Amino acid sequence: MLVKKCDKCQRFGSVPHVPAEPLSLSPIVSPWPFAQWGLDLIGPMPEGKGQVKYVVVAVDYFTKWVEAKALATITAARIEDFV
Template structure:
């Protein structure tokens, strides 16, 4: 976490002092564990490549989200999501369990 996030957590815990944010930033900069476990932003830059989809509904991405706790009111615990890369059209349905038949029915 960075110093700003740390000061917000301290504030939510009910503590406050005038130099809280500055002290939090300085603490995080000096903390060895914070530096080791922090995000690596020193990675080399790479060129971005656009995904080519020549016309709508040619390239799809699908993913299953779950199990979701607590269950939905209808007992469903999984969400199947599909997105078209060209139009950004999103479809999502919920399932009690994700089976081969359920995915095939969703795609058809």
């Protein structure tokens, strides 16, 4: 619990510059946007239009930008085309 002092101490006391909770054990650090991506394959899922049943997903660690594409089959050429 963070509130354990009187109103006056809370308003005019020094502000601690530490996180309220400990940071995760393995933080994701990226120095600039689009420097580091995470790739993941999802599936098989129920078949959709065009017989797609897999999804390839890419996430940028800095901006949390997400790109996804549905695939009918997983091949190196299709993954390379996606990237």
